[in-house]
Every structure is written in structure tokens, then in C-alpha cells.
Amino acid sequence: MDGLPCKVEPVVGNYNKPTKRTANAHQLTRNLGTLGEPRMNTNEREMILKDEVYAIVSAAMEVSNELGAGFVQAVYQEALDLELNMRGVPYQAQVPLQIAYKGHILSKEYVPDFICFDQIIVEIKALKHLTTIEEAQLLNYLKATRRPVGLLLNFGSPKLE
DSSP states (O other): OTTOSSOEEEEOSOSSSOOOOOSSEEEEEOOOGGGSSOSSOTTTTOOTTHHHHHHHHHHHHHHHHHHOSOSOHHHHHHHHHHHHHHTTOOEEESOOBOOEETTEEOSSOBOOSEEETTTEEEEEEOOSSOOHHHHHHHHHHHHHHTOSEEEEEEOSSSSOO
16 A cells, blocks of 8 residues: 555454554454455455555545544545545445344444445544544444445544544
8 A cells, every 4th residue: 555644454353342543544354254255364464455445545535635634524524425436436425224133124224424345334533533432333333234344534633543
């Protein structure tokens, strides 16, 4: 991922315990295990969907550079929607997704900010600092939707986090 000033660190594994944040833009990935073939070699820590992640993070960085910090999340949502569209990144914005519990569909739906490339959940925030709570939410969203990759992007700090 040459050319990006932020580091995207893959995280694999346990959904019940958020991992320590070591990157500005977080990529949370998981080994699909019984759901299919493993998507990532955890020994090599090779990032999956890296070109797609690069495209999304590049668009988010453009939004961050253009707007800076200080707006509410809805402003960044709309700007990122425009930027992804201008760059030709395939995405859906705020599409309700069903959540199953023990074989039953719950009435409460999950609405991610974006689903890009039909595989990557993108959650955006406009907070002073990200916490393990936001990371845990994204891990739960990945588990519930069975998507392999998620990005947690924070526009609330001076640099995209």
C-alpha cells in the first residue's frame, strides 16, 4: 500500500475481545474457518482485499484532507459517498442488513455506513478518539454479516484515524 501516509493493520480472530489498536485506519479481518476457505495466512499477516481497502482509504483520506476535522458524522458520510462514486468504487450506502440469532431473523436490523465491493463493511465516525467500543462493534458487525473485512474510519481527529 505504497503512497498512503497511514498504516492499515489487519486483525484476525476473537470477536469477543477487541484487539489493541495499532493503526490509523483499522482493517479488521477474520479467518472464515467453517464458513469457507481461510482468507488470510495469519503467519504472514498478508492483508486480504488490499487493493480494495487502498481504494476506500484513499477516498477517505481525500475527504479528510478536503474537509478537515470538526463536522458531524453525516457530513463525512455524504462526502465519502460522493468521493467513492467519483472514483468508481462499487458500494452501497446505509443498506439495512438482517441479523440472525439461533436461526431466527431479528426485527432489529444493522445499517452499515457503507458496504464496498460487496465484501468490506465501512463504518465512519466523527469522534475525538476511537475506543475499543467502536472496534468491538465493527467486529460484531463482521460476525453478524459474515463479511471478511471491515474498516473503521474516524474523521473526528486532525488526521484520518
